[in-house]
Amino acid sequence: MRIRLKYIVYLCSLLIFIIMAVTSCSIDTYATKKNDANQEILSYIADNDIDATPKTSGLVFIPINEGEGECPESGDKVAFHYKGYYMNGEVFDNSYDKSYPLIVQLGSNALIKGMEEALMMMKKGAKAMVVVPFYLAYNDREYAPVPPYSNLIFELEVIDFISVTE
Secondary structure, three states: OHHHHHHHHHHHHHHHHHHHHHHHHHHHHHHHHHHHHHHHHHHHHHHOOOOOOOOOOOOEEEEEEOOEOOOOOOOOEEEEEEEEEEOOOOEEEEHHHOOOOEEEEOOOOOOOHHHHHHHOOOOEOOEEEEEEOHHHOOOOOOEOOEOOOOOEEEEEEEEEEEOOOO
């Protein structure tokens, strides 16, 4: 009977250890992936002599053309073109291939967080390049053809927007 009890205690202890190890690994893995993503982005900035630093959110915003007027806000409908790249420069999506720009309402969760943040920093006619860390993009989800944990680069061009206050 005592042997059986020791055996059960041993198995329970082992099970608790395994659960703790798996749980702590998943937290460490995400933190490690986030740190690796930030390092990849900083290396990209340095390797390409880009004069920009990541925002508090992690987004890197590189203005190309400032545009005119005000910037759109949450709730505004924005018409824009984009070209999406992986960090190696390969294009994975391009609205310029379509006969019309993408039109979305900001704040409606229709876009990844990084793209929405960038659009709210752009005026009509503005062009910018943004480097979006995975945690402001698709995070740990696959969004075909984008694999999970992918840092992305976008060229953005705001064509027009309709303000909710107009």
